[in-house]
Amino acid sequence: MSKPPEQTIDEILTLAAAQFKVARETLAADDDFFKKLGIDSLQALSLLTRLENHFGVELPDYELQGVSDFRTLAARIQARL
Amino acid sequence: MTAAASFAGQTLSWEIRDGVVELALHRAxxxxxxxxxxxxxxxxxxxxPDLEDRAHALILYSQQAAGFCAGADLRELYARASAMQKDAARLGVRDFLERIHAVLNRMDMSSMTTIAAVHGVCFGGGLELALVCDVIIADKMARFCFPELRLGLIPGFGGIPRLKRDMGNAVVRDLLLTGRSLNATKAQAAGWVSQVVGEGEALRVARGTAAQIGKFDRATSAAAKAFIKPIPSEELRREMDLFCELFQRPAVEVGLKKFVESADAQPYLP
Known part of the structure; x- marks a missing residue:
């Protein structure tokens, strides 16, 4: 049974905060993760790798083209859980 | 120790530790x-030749936090090609490819057992460099990709023939034609990564693997390697020809321009 979407978002925010060393409470589901984390696209791929490892899914990077907020990212992952 | 036994350059360094050559990449x-x-x-x-007399294994790794290697220096390629007439640019690319193929073929056929310890980004020419090695050990945060088709090109440093040497054509087509990136677990399942290790552990595990390899008769290891890992010379030559042919197309200039003009600090190919 898949996780509730809100739990997936929460786990993504926690992992992103830890990886890029920002306070968890400063991140919200609708944030643009490029802007909020100050990351480039290679660093975003690194976050994708961490999320794939954590959730045990494979998410082709082309499915994330144009995705820049945590909520949509979570939905893409949720679809593969 | 002679000059050849150790070297500290601008982009890479090597030294011998415990009978193992460690080649570190360190260009930001x-x-x-x-x-x-x-x-x-x-x-x-x-x-x-000198290192092979002194060591039984080679470990290739990166000291850059971002990863193993992001591939060819596209900014340099674009700057050089833009400053030249088309024919001169094509000849320049051909010369670069001939030279890097000579280096990679020599590493591929080394009598030492070669190990790539990979973390982070391992894209394009970086993946081609890793594929030269006999064993690839990947940190679980490693990510692999052949993004060249996004530029209107194919990999040019021998990646396709070397990947085909080790696995089915279907896997190669998927990687090549989609340009997508795969994580270490998927790369291990596909077959070109032999061990997936914890974050930050690839070099340590590579050293342990090199020590294990050192227990065996050196000549037998070299003979086994030559038997099981032939150089795909004909395909490497054809790959180089195709790359040079594609490089002349206008789409490549457009793709390179888009890449170098990206506002992204480290653009993943568009």
């Missing part, structure tokens, strides 16, 4: 392979 931001790296790789290839 992520070991992009340009003319300087090529010159230092050629220096390494020239030193290989």
């Amino acid at each position: 931001p992520c070991n992009e392979i340009g003319s300087r790296t090529l010159e230092e790789l050629e220096r390494f290839a020239a030193a290989l």
Whole structure:
């Protein structure tokens, strides 16, 4: 049974905060993760790798083209859980 | 110790530790392979006969946090190609490819057992460099990709023939034609990564693997390697020809321009 979407978002925010060393409470589901984390696209791929490892899914990077907020990212992952 | 036994260059360094050559890549931001790296790789290839007399294994790794290697230095390629007439640019690319193929073929056929310890980004020419090695050990945060088709090109440093040497054509087509990136677990399942290890552990595990390899008769290891890992010379030559043919197309200039003009600090190919 898949996780509730809100739990997936929460786990993504926690992992992103830890990886890029920002306070968890400063991140919200609708944030643009490029802007909020100050990351480039290679660093975003690194976050994708961490999320794939954590959730045990494979998410082709082309499915994330144009995705820049945590909520949509979570939905893409949720679809593969 | 002679000059060949150790070297500290601008883009890479090597030394011998416990009978193992450790070749460290350290060009910021992520070991992009340009003319300087090529010159230092050629220096390494020239030193290989001496190193092979002194060591039984080679570990290739990166000291850059971003990863193993992001591939060819596209900014340098674009700057050089833009400053030349088309024919001169094509000849320049051909010369670069001939030289890097000579280096990578020499590393591929080294009598030492070669291990790539990979973390983070391992894209394009970086993946082609890793595929030269006999064993690839990947940190679980490693990510692999052949993004060249996004530029209107194919991999040019021998990646396709070397990947085909090790696995089915279907896997190669998927990687090549989609340009997508795969994580270490998927790369292990596909077959080109032999061990997936914890974050930050690839070099340590590679050293342990090299120590294990050192327990066996050196000549037998070299003979086994030559038997099981032939150089796909004909395909490597055809790959180079196709790359040069594609390089002349206008789509490549457009793709390179888009890449170098990206506002992204480290653009993943558009």
